[in-house]
Amino acid sequence: MISPAVVLLLGWMLVPLSLTIYFSFLRYNLITPGANPFVGWENYYWFLTDPSFKAAMANTFMLVGGVLLITVAGGILFALLLDQPMWGQGIVRIMAIAPFFVMPTVSGLVWKNMFMNPVNGIFGHIAYGLGVQPIDFFSQIPLLSIILIVSWQWLPFATLILLTALQSLDQEQLEAAEMDGAGSMSRFIYIMLPHLARAITVVILIQTIFLLSIFAEILVTTNGGPGVSTTNLTYLIYVSSLLQFDVGIGSAGGVIAIILANIVAFFLMRMIGKNLDA
């Protein structure tokens, strides 16, 4: 009964994966038809020595790191806040979580036009009202702009998971700490934070997996530019393979992306595995 699912997933994984590896050793461009000779590590050489690769790696790192920083810090604050007694908690939570359900192309375009456009966007209008020069987000701080958009999308995810973890914290533990003379700051550092550590790790790992593959937000806002200043690894591979039709180099990039993601996945799977036993 397991077999249909296993066979399908196995096929889905093995066939494209082995093709990617195979293509990565061929000189193979869709615009120059003919033989596709075996060229060894040449594609890897070109991909890795391309200056855009270095830039793309740096951008990927900044994008993932920046978004993680904002969402984890913001998520902890939000979760702590939402865990407090208040009126209309359900409504507040719904509002805070909504961005996660907005499709990536919509959030990219809405932020680009309605908010970050220097002339017609809200930020532009605010700058104008204050009498300062508006920021042209996508020319002046393109990568940071994308980090902000993606953070808006993923902050709800971090909040929701950290809130779930926070609510599983035994209230008596906090009261015991209070009886032991711990102030609210000490209670946060010594009781809450250790309790949240596991959830924070999970948020970081899962978000990293997804953030390494950020694509639509870049496609609809900057197309990777100006220059390559917002090109991440995923976008670079997309450009090589589907815009420059270089299957060989695109595949070599694909293999590198897989290796990168696997490093993160290794740690994530270990955590999932441990919990599956319990």
Place this chain on the structure above:
Amino acid sequence: MGHIRLTGVKKCFGDVMVIPPLDLEIEDGEFVVFVGPSGCGKSTLLRLIAGLEDVTEGVVEIDGIEATSLPPAKRRLAMVFQSYALYPHMSVRKNIAFPMKMARIPQDEQERRITDAARVLNLTDYLDRRPGQLSGGQRQRVAIGRAIVREPSAFLFDEPLSNLDAALRVGMRLEISELHKRLATTMVYVTHDQVEAMTMADQIVVLHAGRIEQVGSPLELYREPSNLFVAGFIGSPKMNLIAGPVAAKYNAHTIGIRPEHIDVSANSGLWSGTIGVSEHLGSDTFFRVNIHGLDEPLTVRTDGEIGLRYGDTIHLTPNPDHLHRFDAQAARLA
């Protein structure tokens, strides 16, 4: 009818033998309690009778018919589970009706039996509720209701009271006992609580590490425990067990004396010691007494108003008629 016989029944989980071959006979209409510490195999034994576990070796007979490989549904037994195992998506009425529906009993007969069961179990007002809306005690009664409407040849109870609070447990204990008196159907009841066993059972089966240590009526087990394990397990507070030179004087490896069978005197007695912790229950007082020359303190019962206190010297004399003697293999000496 409700006669159950196990012959040479053995159960292994993989390489681990949880129940070495054992024989057991349960007479029709008896209330039999399997009692023992957790992990002693009492629940497994019940599940073997129910058919929820397969017997590794041996024969299970129910009402004279071999049932060893019959599926649970065909054994005409009803079971009440520790978690009650009510169907959460069905109303109380549907829960109780479920076994009758499975047995294809006519609708009007179903109605009649549900009404009867609800009346007996005080569930009439709750028939249209879901299990989730009931208290623990009510859920327990629904589970019992679901069992009685089938009119089974025997009831199996798997620690049914362990999820209830102490006060409710005493009440349900009485209700189940009354139910047994009224229905006169065989009941097999598993518990780790020796008080439940003593108060409810006609026959107690004491299990330890998968073995039957002793079978007998509550008073038989109390008066003549056949080995050290039963002696220590049955009775509350526990029997005092003394090994070493003191026991040797009685030609035994170990002697046992219950707290209620020791005479207490302020002036003279066989053993002397000082009073440690005392527990005043009003009707009785229990002292922990540190006896000179013994490693372990003894527990003794005296009447409630005795004027002795912590640190006082006290003299104890065991009642020789109630002294239990055991050999080095822990078996009772005649």
Place this chain on the structure above:
Amino acid sequence: MARSVTTARKTANTIVAGALGLLMFFPVLWIIILSFKTEGDAIKAPLEILFNTGWTTESYGTVQARSNYFKHFSNSLIISLGSTFLGILIAVPAAWAMAFVPAKRTKDVLMWMLSTKMLPPVGVLVPIYLIFRDLGLLDTRTGLVFVLMMINLPIIVWMLYTYFREIPGEILEAARMDGASLREEVIYVLLPMAIPGMASTVLLNIILAWNEAFWTLNLTAAKAAPLTAFIASYSSPEGLFYAKLSAASVMAIAPILIMGWFSQKQLVRGLTFGAVK
């Protein structure tokens, strides 16, 4: 025991949290407002838009008239529903077997399935693209249904597995003791208890498939493009388009926002693979 707090404290919490919640929600709120404005009004200053412009639904009409919006909407619907139900069909037997007849290798198989979810899509973009081109699946709904079914299958199997495992074994034993045959046990006890979990799984996966924006953008052109790809076409606009973009966006996210609010809990369960409880 939860302790009572002062009303002042509670009010302060409400104000701060409400303000932050509103801030997060504001972009969504803003496009809802803009979608009911004329193009000319939609680019005015925010305060002016709020207090000094009229309301209109004309943008909704224009979006449909100019670009056949409902074709893309129905593409989204078919692709997300199709991939989800196909996935459920394949996942139910697998999850069922794993939960109720676990074997030694069950855990490893489950872990392996989850690990396929961590394969970056861009790593297999080229071969999938070429295979689809050769099979004529590019820009078809069939192709996308298949791809999205595959990428969500691990999550579906995982979620169903956890829901099935929550059905207590004693209840199934009780049904057996009550005289139910295997068939009756499945129909009367197992299925009714499994349905809520299956519904949650369906809900979350429709959301994930609806919002998927890597494969839908790379494997479609005009014909099979779902809303993700259709909205992306607004990235190279001519003239005024804020109100139209807003209207198109509101229609694209509204159904999912509503479903999403119902599935907050499942989100945690489905996307963390049980690593957070």
